[in-house]
């Protein structure tokens with residue numbers, strides 16, 4: 368009797384398992400999920416992702432086997448990779464709000480006091496209010512107007528002066544570019560800037576590098592959060608760097624709070640303080656959504672984090688490509704000479720009349736997108752991309768690298784050719800393909816897009832008007848491979864910035 372009962376129980380359980388499995392498989396089939404890389408319990412698809420290739424290139428290659436859109440498991444997270452612009456636009460534009468979430472990770476939580484910033488903060492009414500507030504603060508400071516232009520030109524002048532002092536020496540331009548871009552952000556946020564070698568500035572450079580090296584780079588601790596129980600050198604460095612950053616931010620914040628007077632906003636921090644105080648007094652959204660001092664501090668942290676490394680890196684890529692393509696550099700110089708001459712420096716109103724320089728900047732942003740996987744998005748509800756079902760909570764990675772190197776969209780995508788962004792006469796800049804999103808798109812589009820474009824135009828314009836950039840005699844051409852991290856960085860390289868003869872003569876004449 369016992370044997371019969373036991374057998375019946377086993378049979379019932381087996382049938383139940385089969386039934387549930389069948390229903391699950393049927394649902395999966397009906398729900399039409401994207402094809403998946405092999406995945407195992409606990410480790411997910413880690414084995415299939417072991418490769419010497421960098422993630423953006425590996426994800427591009429995997430299309431051959433799995434199609435434009437496919438899925439994988441990152442630990443216990445379900446991740447979908449999108450490699451074509453049609454699907455990318457559905458995610459970023461058509462279903463912008465559905466895919467506006469962000470994944471919390473161990474490192475970004477440390478960086479942002481648990482998502483109290485904009486870039487890593489999850490989509491919510493508080494986040495929307497917060498982003499809008501920063502956007503208006505940027506506009507109030509006069510994005511596109513003379514104040515920001517003046518700041519950038521002041522830094523361009525200082526950078527050119529340094530290059531002139533170091534003429535004919537083989538130099539790594541990176542620290543000088545970082546100083547120029549950091550000073551623009553410092554002026555915008557705090558109304559202050561730094562001289563070369565200032566100790567506060569040096570410590571800022573140091574902690575920024577520590578953060579870039581350790582945060583959001585797909586570390587194991589972000590995939591398997593329980594690993595933080597064990598000693599972890601990267602987490603220790605990150606926490607130390609953040610402690611230094613926070614002391615500095617807090618000091619600036621306290622100074623601003625003490626000096627704050629209504630109607631006299633000198634910088635972004637003043638504008639944010641005003642917006643916060645104003646909405647608190649009016650008993651409106653700030654109170655409802657609980658916007659705290661931490662939110663303001665983390666916003667400023669974000670602007671440094673997102674605004675310095677990105678723009679500096681694009682400048683480095685631009686210079687690396689100009690060294691490889693001296694004919695492009697010469698063409699930009701000829702355009703500047705014939706349009707602006709030697710009596711004045713480029714300004715923002717020249718943007719429409721220097722199409723070749725504009726096209727070169729676009730091509731640099733295409734061929735080496737600094738953020739090749741954007742920042743991963745998260746589906747806030749059940750949804751779909753194309754014909755595929757996307758469950759709520761899916762992480763969606765847009766592989767910008769694939770979009771920018773898609774052979775169906777770009778002729779010889781691996782060749783650097785600014786001309787592809789110009790019309791036949793070479794006088795008008797245009798986008799030959801929709802497969803181009805260097806700043807993302809939709810509700811999560813880069814908040815500093817216009818600032819970054821102004822900086823790239825003015826810094827490169829000023830530099831190439833006065834200098835010719837050359838590879839030093841004993842140095843190799845820059846490596847164009849790139850190193851994947853928070854941003855896609857070029858390897859270090861050296862350059863000679865030689866004052867142009869026409870500029871030397873003009874200086875003497877003046």
Ligand code: HEM
Nearest residue numbers: 485486673674677678738741742806807811813814815819
């Ligand atoms: C050439 C330089 C830059 C490039 C190529 C760039 C590109 C990007 C990209 C691709 C994203 C991610 C969009 C997404 O997740 O879908 C992003 C986000 C962001 N960027 Fe930039 N960026 C640049 C400069 C800047 C600057 C100068 C600032 C600030 C002053 C800035 C602030 C931000 C912020 C706050 C976000 C997060 C937006 C959000 O999640 O809502 N960026 N950027």
